[in-house]
Amino acid sequence: MILKLLMIVVASVSGCVKPENTDTENVSCIKSITNQDVISGDIISNCSKLTVENSWVGYLCLCRINTLNKNYERARAACFKAKEINPFSADVYLEISRMYDKQGHSDEAITESEFAVSMDTENFEANMLLAKLLEKKDIEKSLKYYRRSLNILNDSSNPDIISQKKIVISKIDDIESKIRDSISEKKKNEYDKCMSDFKKTKNEKKALYTLEKCLSMRQTNDLDLNFTYLNLLYTNGRYQDVINLSSKIDEKKLTGEKLEKFYYIMADSYFQSGSSKNSLKYYDKLYKLGMNDHTMLLKYAGLLERDGDKLTAIEVYKKAYSMSNDEKIKEKINTLKLATMSDDDILKDMRERMFIDKSKVVLSQDDKKLFYSIKLAEKKGAIRFLEERYKGYANIILRDDDGSKRLMSQGFYIYLKYISQLAIKLFQENKILPNYLFKLKDENNNPIFDSKGMLTYEGMIAYYEATEKGNKTWYYPEEVPVKKSDTSDYKKKLEKIRKDMADNGYDEISESEYLYLVKATNCPEDILLNQPCNLKKVKINDDVKYFACSSLKCSSDAYNTPIKLFTYIVSYREGKPIDSSNTSRNFFGSTTQKKRFCEDGKIWQGPELKNDELAKKQLEKDIEMIENYRKKTENSIKNSNPRPSMN
Known part of the structure; x- marks a missing residue:
């Protein structure tokens, strides 16, 4: 049966190429010569007769036959003769391209196919051959010509080529898949190389630049990598970017030192960005983890203090003080304790010191100011002064069971009289007019001395600032500086x-x-x-x-x-x-x-x-x-x- 079909094909082809046919009919016939089995003596004879008439089609036919028989020199001679006679035929360049392809000369084959396509852009065979030849050289360009081939099929009514539509579509799908894989592989290789460069970079600024370059190639939800990125943003001072990136980090998945570091980075980034409330939120979390960094504790305590949470601020300052015994921190703790004392606490303390009657239950503003004066005196060394100069005197210092010491009423007034005299001497040295000495005011128009010639609470503050910082803190009543109006809202x-x-x-x-x-x-x-x-x-x-x-x-x-x-x-x-x-x-x-x-x-x-x-x-x-x-x-x-x- 197969032999019978082959005989039919051979008979059909052998009777196809004829001198009396048109060039188009003969070219169509030549295209049907696809293997050596269909080449007969009649075909060769008919093609040779056409060459006697110097027909380019005859030479095209001999080019095809010799190419199939692998007689490439004869094929080349025949092809180029056809090209010489008809240099504008796409079929000639197409045949030359096939000849080169059979010989394995892919570059020459591509060049000739490109000529064929340039002469007849709607030539299905030329586009298909060029697409096939380009697959190993330039796969994206190959896809272009397969797509053009498909467009030609879609617009064609020729039954000989329409049947190849499935083949072309399959080819396009295959090449698109290969291109995607190739792009993906290329990107992966670029990303891997970029990450390799990043890991080798020691400079934090360059490391951040390299990592951002890598992440522009591929977004990631990798927790460790995003945490590394967050840390680099922070060390490079890009606090708002830290805040923006934090949403990609699930803190529930962080543990140990990494969680502690995350909280600190977020706390400080919000602080640097001017958002104290959010900063405080992360310092709260950090503190609950058992924060033991002295600097962090001081920052946290300062934020709590500014937020009005003095009680917690005291607790945090105490922890910081236990690490350093810094007297400035101790002073801060005492100041906050003073600010958080209730009227009841102050009343109780002043009764114990014998400043007020035990029956008194309501604290007046004068009582409160007196209490602040007492605490200021203690802060400035009143107890040490009394112990050195009035050793053995009773009812001047109260000694508590825990070893702490407090000024009693008699002791405070001894010390107040002493510093009041020092203040008078200071003002006299600064040429204050005698008649005005006890009329001096501080910068807020508060009297520096009371009616008995003793320093007021504000006067004590003015005196210490003058002696410790060298500032002018006293004014005649008519020269008190006018405060600028509060321009804030x-x-x-x-x-x-x-x-x-x-x-x-x-x-x-x-x-x-x-x-x-x-x-x-x-x-x-x-x-x-x-x-x-x-x-x-x-x-x-x-x-x-x-x-x-x-x-x-x-x-x-x-x-x-x-x-x-x-x-x-x-x-x-x-x-x-x-x-x-x-x-x-x-x-x-x-x-x-x-x-x-x-x-x-x-x-x-x-x-x-x-x-x-x-x-x-x-x-x-x-x-x-x-x-x-x-x-x-x-x-x-x-x-x-x-x-x-x-x-």
């Missing part, structure tokens, strides 16, 4: 916040009142500052203000917790502070359970709270207490008659 912000708070049922409370609540209620700050207690701690520039809910307008829970909390403030303001150690005071007054406002870090919600009638009566009592306090305050202001200014 602090006052506007404060006014707006106060109005908004008042509109929502809040009263402003002092820092000492806030600290009193912390102590008296036994509640952690996070309980007081959240629902249902609803205390507000508002930061305005570098200042912190506190507000407490005093109205049903801002009391959102069923137990009216904020109202009960505000009664603590009222009691405190009226000189009847609730003793924090008195466990008989509970949420709704005295009960058999004798619980405080908070127990074990939670608001007490004992069985007495389930009694609706009792709860209602207690609420009415609390509201009445608050209203009576408001009326007394209003009447006091209305009836006050301040003396007119002497100026």
